[in-house]
Amino acid sequence: MANFLLRRLAMMILTMLCASFLVFAICEFTPGSVARKSLGPFATQQQVDLLTEKLKANDPLLVRYGRWLGVLVGAIPDPLQDPATGLNFKDPRGAQYFGNFGYSTLNKLPVNDVIWDRLGNTAILAGLAFLLIVPLSIIFGVLSGLKEGGVLDRTLSVICITFTSIPEFASGVFLVTLFVILWPILPGTSPLNSDGGWAVPYQFVLPVAVLVIYDFGYVARMIRVSMIGVMERPYIRTAILKGMSTRRMVLSHALRNAMIAPFTVLLLQINFLISGVVVTELVFAYPGFGRLILEASLFGDMATLEAATLITVAVAVVTQLLGDLGYMLLDPRIRVR
Amino acid sequence: MDKTQHTYIPTLVDEMSSGAIGRRDFLRKATLLGLSAAAAYSMAGVAMPGVGVQAEDMPKGGNLRIGMRCMEIKDPHLADFAEKSNVIRQVCEYLTFTDRNNITHPYLLEKWEASDDLKTWTLHIRKDVKWRKGGRPLTADDVVWNLKRVSDPNVGSSVLGLFTGYLVQEYETGEKDEKGNTKKSSKLWADNAIEKVDDYTVRLNCFAPQIAVPEHLYHYPMFILDPADNGAFGPDANGTGPFEMTEYTVGKGAKYKARTDYWGTGPYLDTFEYVDLGDNPGAGIAAMASKQVDGLSEADAVQINSMKNFPHVAVYQVETTQTVVARMHPDTEQFKDKRVRQAMRYAIDRDKVIQTALLGAGAPAEDHHVAPSHPEYAALPKYPRDIEKAKKLLADAGYPDGFEFDMVTRPDPIWELNTAQVLAQQFADIGVKINIKALPSAQYWEVWTTAPFSLTAWGHRPLAIMTLSLAYRSNAAWNESNYSNPDFDKLLTEAEGILDPNERSKVMAKIEAIMQEDGPIVQPFWRVFSTVMDKKVKGFELHPSQYIFAHQYAISA
Numbered sequence: 001m002a003n004f005l006l007r008r009l010a011m012m013i014l015t016m017l018c019a020s021f022l023v024f025a026i027c028e029f030t031p032g033s034v035a036r037k038s039l040g041p042f043a044t045q046q047q048v049d050l051l052t053e054k055l056k057a058n059d060p061l062l063v064r065y066g067r068w069l070g071v072l073v074g075a076i077p078d079p080l081q082d083p084a085t086g087l088n089f090k091d092p093r094g095a096q097y098f099g100n101f102g103y104s105t106l107n108k109l110p111v112n113d114v115i116w117d118r119l120g121n122t123a124i125l126a127g128l129a130f131l132l133i134v135p136l137s138i139i140f141g142v143l144s145g146l147k148e149g150g151v152l153d154r155t156l157s158v159i160c161i162t163f164t165s166i167p168e169f170a171s172g173v174f175l176v177t178l179f180v181i182l183w184p185i186l187p188g189t190s191p192l193n194s195d196g197g198w199a200v201p202y203q204f205v206l207p208v209a210v211l212v213i214y215d216f217g218y219v220a221r222m223i224r225v226s227m228i229g230v231m232e233r234p235y236i237r238t239a240i241l242k243g244m245s246t247r248r249m250v251l252s253h254a255l256r257n258a259m260i261a262p263f264t265v266l267l268l269q270i271n272f273l274i275s276g277v278v279v280t281e282l283v284f285a286y287p288g289f290g291r292l293i294l295e296a297s298l299f300g301d302m303a304t305l306e307a308a309t310l311i312t313v314a315v316a317v318v319t320q321l322l323g324d325l326g327y328m329l330l331d332p333r334i335r336v337r
Numbered sequence: 338m339d340k341t342q343h344t345y346i347p348t349l350v351d352e353m354s355s356g357a358i359g360r361r362d363f364l365r366k367a368t369l370l371g372l373s374a375a376a377a378y379s380m381a382g383v384a385m386p387g388v389g390v391q392a393e394d395m396p397k398g399g400n401l402r403i404g405m406r407c408m409e410i411k412d413p414h415l416a417d418f419a420e421k422s423n424v425i426r427q428v429c430e431y432l433t434f435t436d437r438n439n440i441t442h443p444y445l446l447e448k449w450e451a452s453d454d455l456k457t458w459t460l461h462i463r464k465d466v467k468w469r470k471g472g473r474p475l476t477a478d479d480v481v482w483n484l485k486r487v488s489d490p491n492v493g494s495s496v497l498g499l500f501t502g503y504l505v506q507e508y509e510t511g512e513k514d515e516k517g518n519t520k521k522s523s524k525l526w527a528d529n530a531i532e533k534v535d536d537y538t539v540r541l542n543c544f545a546p547q548i549a550v551p552e553h554l555y556h557y558p559m560f561i562l563d564p565a566d567n568g569a570f571g572p573d574a575n576g577t578g579p580f581e582m583t584e585y586t587v588g589k590g591a592k593y594k595a596r597t598d599y600w601g602t603g604p605y606l607d608t609f610e611y612v613d614l615g616d617n618p619g620a621g622i623a624a625m626a627s628k629q630v631d632g633l634s635e636a637d638a639v640q641i642n643s644m645k646n647f648p649h650v651a652v653y654q655v656e657t658t659q660t661v662v663a664r665m666h667p668d669t670e671q672f673k674d675k676r677v678r679q680a681m682r683y684a685i686d687r688d689k690v691i692q693t694a695l696l697g698a699g700a701p702a703e704d705h706h707v708a709p710s711h712p713e714y715a716a717l718p719k720y721p722r723d724i725e726k727a728k729k730l731l732a733d734a735g736y737p738d739g740f741e742f743d744m745v746t747r748p749d750p751i752w753e754l755n756t757a758q759v760l761a762q763q764f765a766d767i768g769v770k771i772n773i774k775a776l777p778s779a780q781y782w783e784v785w786t787t788a789p790f791s792l793t794a795w796g797h798r799p800l801a802i803m804t805l806s807l808a809y810r811s812n813a814a815w816n817e818s819n820y821s822n823p824d825f826d827k828l829l830t831e832a833e834g835i836l837d838p839n840e841r842s843k844v845m846a847k848i849e850a851i852m853q854e855d856g857p858i859v860q861p862f863w864r865v866f867s868t869v870m871d872k873k874v875k876g877f878e879l880h881p882s883q884y885i886f887a888h889q890y891a892i893s894a
Binding site: 173188189197198285298299 | 411590615627777
């Protein structure tokens, strides 16, 4: 087991290195330099050239990537914070420490000061949505999979497909029109402060609703297919012929086997919820991780983008690991050698 | 009459009574020359604006929330967006104040005096202004420190560009850059250019006459900061302003608490707040609908349309000299012939652009970047759409079948992209195929001076000579169109030193004609600026520069 975890950890680090290098290389092709972005649009070319020189931003790609890695692991200080640049960029943690994601040229703050708050906000939003998506999709999926083609199956399937096919911006606008403008019982934006006359919990209702509406139908469809497969298995037929109640048959025989495949799908939703909530966050002015990634990529804020990539890859790899461990619990045939 | 009064003021009075200049021109000139606004308004025989509402009538207390982007701010003297200056403005103040009618008043100054040759400006500082921290009075030392700081090229304030030509001189450093060009820098032209006379008096000794000094002192980064802060800004920053900032988070918002010992009138609010609603225009509408904010710093035509039916919302509009220019680099192959540039101007139907891109909220412009509301504006014959003429000009220039070109622009705000699209369609009518390359704002500002053809928004400025010298004088820092015309430069310098509005208008007519004949821009419109406020907000006036003055606003229960 320890061996298995170690191997996975090594894989995880390798994946993150590859991903971060890819992002680093892709950023090469976006217009604009770090120096220009640090100084703002109205700086003169002379100032930009001077800073480019000081930051050694004209070095080859690999050299700069190596430097970035060095800053991340705390081997060298962040060049942007060097007082010689005259940028007045300061990090209270110092310029050299492990986990130094560098300096955000967009926010003019250390990335560590920006990213964790935003990630926390999105984690709350995603967590709430996930808590609703799991039971809803299981109930919908199991009920429609119990009797394929029945009235219940068709009704639930129509609901699931309709909801999933409405894009988030459309359902967002629709819900705002309904519950903010026509029947004003909810706030239209979620800046997460209570000064707007609406308590913070109310501000979660609409964004969570949009995410749940968009996502649960898809997962329910996955569970439905798996459930149909399980229902055709001989041991279920035996159970039914024995006269076992549907309730007991589903809970103690079918559900566990029916959840093996959809389990991965469910865990994948965590990835989607962390990095894919951009639209919802934009519609509701929610100060989250998705909006940060969007703004950072539009601006070409390398340091923030790199940090965000590492975090999303880490989330993906960890959920994958959880998925594999979950498989072992659900399916006794899978065991680590 | 007061002895310190500028000798030109009696002439202005004569000109006004003979009808040679309008009342508004008189007010502008007389106040710029140091006459108090109250005296100027009384000489002009019109009521002074803003005196209708007495301070005692304003409701007291409460919290006001305005939706606005909250960007990173490090140094107030480097503020480069109106939004940033709005955050700082509640804490730090200006020496002068240009109102929404383009009349400039004293602010931290009690008054100013200009010498007859407009080369010596004496600034008298108010004696009742106190810094929030320590209760120390504002002194000449503070003001001198600030004026010198913005004149330092190492600080990089855009005020430097305005001061260049009368306080600041460019010089060659003697070093060469990679291309072998001599590097240039700038410095104050003399040691006593900015001089402390006594504790409450500062004198500007200029090497060239300049009429727009008081207006330059109101350029949006020209804040008076506490020298002890050394340009740093944050919740702890000192200021003479009406509020103390208690919280600031980039991308989230700013919070303020009213000062009880503010020297001026107001503030009426207890607390004031900006809420960052992001880039999605729908969020502004939703926040207004659910009353999470009491107003927005700006609302575009589409937002206004969807909000004007909300019973609690009032719409504000003001004509501005905000505009957008499609500018061509005259040093590129296609645009080097001035007939091509003229053809581009003849190709567009201004009314249609205004209708489509601004939903009607604009007024046609005449391609010379001088607005009818600018005091130096001279009316020239209109520039109509003329496809035949445009095609002939193109053919004469060697492009009988037109040509294809990329135009760089940005998708946000949306009216800019819409304008680019309408213009591209209209250029197609004369055979010029324009491919729109929309870059995100941040990337657009990387290339805004280097792209051969681009669409750039320009902000409001009270005087046309300010914009023209920033944007079209040869080698100016913000000369995005690489335009260089010695005749134009000469006339512009001449106009900057002419006091008489009529004489200045005559020179401006020549400048405008050069721009229409030879200039690098197609300028479709002047924008009407608009926003929304909850009806319970009192004392709000929309300023064409998008400036927010929270200490003038109140909230009724």
